[in-house]
Amino acid sequence: ALDLFATEGVGTTCLRTTSKRNTGLGFIMLDSAGENRILLDPGANDLFSAADVAASEQVIRESDVVIAQLEIPVEAAQAALASGRRAGALTILNPAPARALPAAIFPLIDLLIPNQTEARILSGLDPNDPADDVDVCARLLALGVATIVLTRGPGGVLVVSRDGRCTVPAFPVHAIDTTGAGDAFSGTLAAVLARGGDREEGVTMAAAAGALACTALGVVPSLPHRAEVEALVAGAANE
Numbered sequence: 001a002l003d004l005f006a007t008e009g010v011g012t013t014c015l016r017t018t019s020k021r022n023t024g025l026g027f028i029m030l031d032s033a034g035e036n037r038i039l040l041d042p043g044a045n046d047l048f049s050a051a052d053v054a055a056s057e058q059v060i061r062e063s064d065v066v067i068a069q070l071e072i073p074v075e076a077a078q079a080a081l082a083s084g085r086r087a088g089a090l091t092i093l094n095p096a097p098a099r100a101l102p103a104a105i106f107p108l109i110d111l112l113i114p115n116q117t118e119a120r121i122l123s124g125l126d127p128n129d130p131a132d133d134v135d136v137c138a139r140l141l142a143l144g145v146a147t148i149v150l151t152r153g154p155g156g157v158l159v160v161s162r163d164g165r166c167t168v169p170a171f172p173v174h175a176i177d178t179t180g181a182g183d184a185f186s187g188t189l190a191a192v193l194a195r196g197g198d199r200e201e202g203v204t205m206a207a208a209a210g211a212l213a214c215t216a217l218g219v220v221p222s223l224p225h226r227a228e229v230e231a232l233v234a235g236a237a238n239e
Contacts, residue, residue, distance in 0.1 A: 004220065014056040018044050024071065028179050028218075036179045040071070040097065048072040050079035060087050065194040067092040067186065070099060081108040090193055094186040095122055107144035113186050114140075115151045133158055134165065149203060151185055153178075157207055159199070168203045171211035171232055180219035185210035188229065208232040 001023050005012055024043035030036050053060075053076055060066055066084025068077040068091075077093065084091040085108050092111045095101070098118035106112075116136075117127045123139035125131060137148045137160035147161040157168040188209035192202035208229045216222035 008220075014052075014059055016052060018047055020044075021047055028177075030177055030179075033175065036177065038097075038179065042071055045072050048076045050075050052076065053079040053083055057083060060084055060089065063087065063089050063194075065090045065092060065190045067094065067190045069094040069096055069186070071097065074099070074101060074105070078102070078105045078108065081105065084108075092186065092190055094182060096182055098122060098127075100124075103143065106140070109144075110146045111149055111189070112140060112145045112147070113149045113151065113182070113189065115153075115182060119148070119150055134160065137165075147199075149189065149206075151182065151207075151210065157203055159203060166200075168200075168207055171208050171236060173211045173215050175214040177217045177222065178214050180222050181210040181213045183219065184213035184223050187223075204233060205229055208236075 002012070004010075005015075021044040022041070024045045025041050027039040028036055029039070060080070060083045063084065066080055066087070066089045068080045070077060081091045081093060090110050091108055092113065093105075093109045094113045095118050096115075098114065098121040101122060112122075114122060116133065119133070119136050119140065120127050120129050120131070123136055123143070125136065125139075129136075133150055133152070137150060137158065140148050141160065141162060147159065150158040150160065152158060152170075154170050154172070156170040159166050159168065185206040189202045189206035192205050193199070197205070209224050212224040212228055212232060213222045
């Protein structure tokens with residue numbers, strides 16, 4: 001993991017190591033359409049705490065965007081979002097893997113980025129509930145989330161806030177492995193917003209990144225670089 005972070009230029013200022021647990025890992029199973037099921041061993045991620053977040057308060061205060069996901073304890077994710085809110089940063093939650101969340105976490109979220117299954121779980125519905133996506137997003141708004149960016153695979157992206165809603169079409173690709181598409185989407189959206197891009201640009205770039213991530217096996221090997229994302233967006237605009 002340390003070698004990977006160094007290769008990818010990921011900052012490790014706040015990295016903490018432990019001898020109590022292994023580094024987290026996942027076993028990925030694919031069907032013929034590239035859809036995945038993941039068996040996850042969170043390992044050391046399970047030891048990440050609200051106290052660890054507090055120890056990184058200075059870094060959060062200097063951040064434009066604070067993003068959390070749920071491969072860490074919910075308490076730590078909530079602490080990160082609360083710290084980001086105090087710092088005046090844009091707060092984002094990618095709720096994967098989905099689970100029931102405490103009511104207090106939702107008002108801390110500026111952008112919630114679930115897929116259709118995750119959105120239903122968060123809103124208290126069955127994962128396969130046939131409810132309309134707009135209605136599901138309305139339930140999440142009622143919980144206190146400011147904006148929902150709902151990813152729908154080939155169905156594109158639905159963005160819903162109290163000010164209205166819009167859709168962003170998907171970028172058609174031949175999917176080999178959908179693992180990591182949500183990570184590519186969320187990370188790209190956060191990066192675009194952090195450098196001053198607007199939400200429409202961010203969601204479009206994120207959709208392109210998510211699509212590209214489906215075209216290669218694995219997670220890290222499939223994550224696209226900025227030039228690849230921009231090329232896909234430019235190509236689509238010229239069609």
